[in-house]
Amino acid sequence: MEKSMSRNPNMLRTLIGLGLVLIIILGYAVHSNTVDSEYYMYETTNSEQKNELIQLEENSSEWYFVSDNAITWINTTVEGAPQGTTLVIDASGTEWYHTPSLGQDERDFNCKEFAPDYVDLIETCIRGSFHEISLDEQNIMIGLVSTELPIGGLGSIQADNLAEANKSVQEILDENTKTISWKISLKDSNGEIISSEGVLINSTITTHELILVEEFKLDPIQESIYSFATLVGCFTLLLILPMIAYFSAVYKEKRDEEVRLRTPELEIKDKE
Known part of the structure; x- marks a missing residue:
């Protein structure tokens, strides 16, 4: 997974974008049910x-x-x-x-x-x-x-x-x-x-x-804030592990590159 995300940073953008879309959709659903109640x-x-x-x-x-x-x-x-x-x-x-x-x-x-x-x-x-x-x-x-x-x-x-x-x-x-x-x-x-x-x-x-x-009515602003905060918290937990894996992979790749650049190339001489 680390290699996949380090080679394809668009995967992280896709996860973040998908999470934001779901947050907006679920937030709207909670808000609409709060405003238009059947009880x-x-x-x-x-x-x-x-x-x-x-x-x-x-x-x-x-x-x-x-x-x-x-x-x-x-x-x-x-x-x-x-x-x-x-x-x-x-x-x-x-x-x-x-x-x-x-x-x-x-x-x-x-x-x-x-x-x-x-x-x-x-x-x-x-x-x-x-x-x-x-x-x-x-x-x-x-x-x-x-x-x-x-x-x-x-x-x-x-x-x-x-x-x-x-x-x-x-x-x-x-x-x-x-x-x-x-x-x-x-x-x-x-x-x-x-x-x-x-x-x-x-x-x-x-x-x-x-x-x-x-x-039956609730405060739509207050309930929207609560629902939005809950959804953000849930999706944040879901994104933490992929983000940690991604940044650790990027960091490891940069460190390996720096080590490779600092290491002198060995010249191989033909035995006479």
Whole structure:
């Protein structure tokens, strides 16, 4: 390779020219994708709303409430319940997700798909119309009603234009806006409803309403600089070895030529 490059310096010019052309082409591709994005960001409210619980019977630990919003979270906390009490929440009109680690930092959880290869690392949510927990282990039940709504209030969607993005986001909200009747019960070890005396219960839901939809944008100048610097760095690494080989070959050839010029020619005399 050294000999080829030393004898043909146009090879180095070709490599440098090819690298610059690729840098310009890839830089333009990154820049065009940054400016003309097919992704849109949307923002919704992420409001926690306290539920007005209606007691079914006096001195009975059974309550209900009705929701008609697009909901992600439902949180229910119980205090003052006797030992051996079970909290049961039943939803009429939808199925929702629950697992003891849901919404907590103690362990990872997954409510969107079942991952059998990671059951020891990730806790999978259970989907159903009702769930229950023992209040001896924890006094709060956290449930996830919808996995399609943006949990933090921010989401993204792919669309051809802003009008289509608005329509798609509104469809997501409409599909997840349901009228749900919730029933909250406290039962003893025999499955009987306990007395509500001394029991404090609090229930909240997180609701979502559309605020705005806008095209996903980045700073084109900043992104172009970053992408150009990255591409230059990559192609520089690719050109370093050929350039080192070329210049070392040229240097070696010049040094050999200087040594040859400094070496006196030996005269060969015929033996008499």
